[in-house]
Amino acid sequence: MALVPDIQGGGTVFGKKDDISAIEEDGVRTKEDPGELNRRVDLVVNANSFASAVFPRTGRLILGDVGLEFRADSGVGFIQIPWPSVEEVKVDIVANNYVRAITVSTPDCSPLEFVVSDGKNLVRCLAGHVGRERLVQATHATGEVGDAVRRRVGRLFSRGRGEE
Numbered sequence: 001m002a003l004v005p006d007i008q009g010g011g012t013v014f015g016k017k018d019d020i021s022a023i024e025e026d027g028v029r030t031k032e033d034p035g036e037l038n039r040r041v042d043l044v045v046n047a048n049s050f051a052s053a054v055f056p057r058t059g060r061l062i063l064g065d066v067g068l069e070f071r072a073d074s075g076v077g078f079i080q081i082p083w084p085s086v087e088e089v090k091v092d093i094v095a096n097n098y099v100r101a102i103t104v105s106t107p108d109c110s111p112l113e114f115v116v117s118d119g120k121n122l123v124r125c126l127a128g129h130v131g132r133e134r135l136v137q138a139t140h141a142t143g144e145v146g147d148a149v150r151r152r153v154g155r156l157f158s159r160g161r162g163e164e
Contacts, residue, residue: 049114059071059073
C-alpha cells in the first residue's frame with residue numbers, strides 16, 4: 001500500500017537496513033524504493049515529517065497526479081500515499097491566516113503530521129485532489145478553552161439582557 005517502509009503492526013519507520021539478519025531480528029520489514037509515485041508533479045514544498053515522534057525528518061512534500069509523497073532530504077526514507085487512500089486532511093491554522101501543518105489520515109495507519117513551509121498553496125492543491133469535503137480544520141485545546149472563558153465572561157457582563 002502506501003507507507004514504506006513500515007513496522008509490523010502499523011507504525012512507520014524511516015530508513016533501510018543493510019543486514020538482512022538484523023531485519024528479521026527486530027521485526028522490521030523494509031521495501032526497496034519503488035521510485036517516484038507521481039507521473040506529473042503539481043506542487044513541491046519543504047516539510048518536516050513527524051511520522052516518528054522521536055525523530056522528525058526534513059524533506060520535500062510532493063503532490064502529484066497519483067498521490068502525496070514525502071521524500072527525506074537525507075535520501076533515506078519516504079512515504080507514499082495514493083489519493084484514494086486519503087480519508088481526511090486536518091489543516092492546522094494559526095492566527096486565522098497561516099497554515100502551519102497538515103495531518104493526513106489513512107485507513108491503514110495512524111495519522112501522519114507534516115509541518116510545511118508553503119501551507120496556503122498546499123491546501124489549495126490538496127483541495128483540488130481530495131476535495132474540500134475531506135479538508136478539516138484542526139481543533140486546538142487553547143481555542144476551545146478561550147471560547148469557554150469568553151462565554152463565561154460575557155455572561156457576567158451581559159448588561160441586563162437576562163441570564164443565558
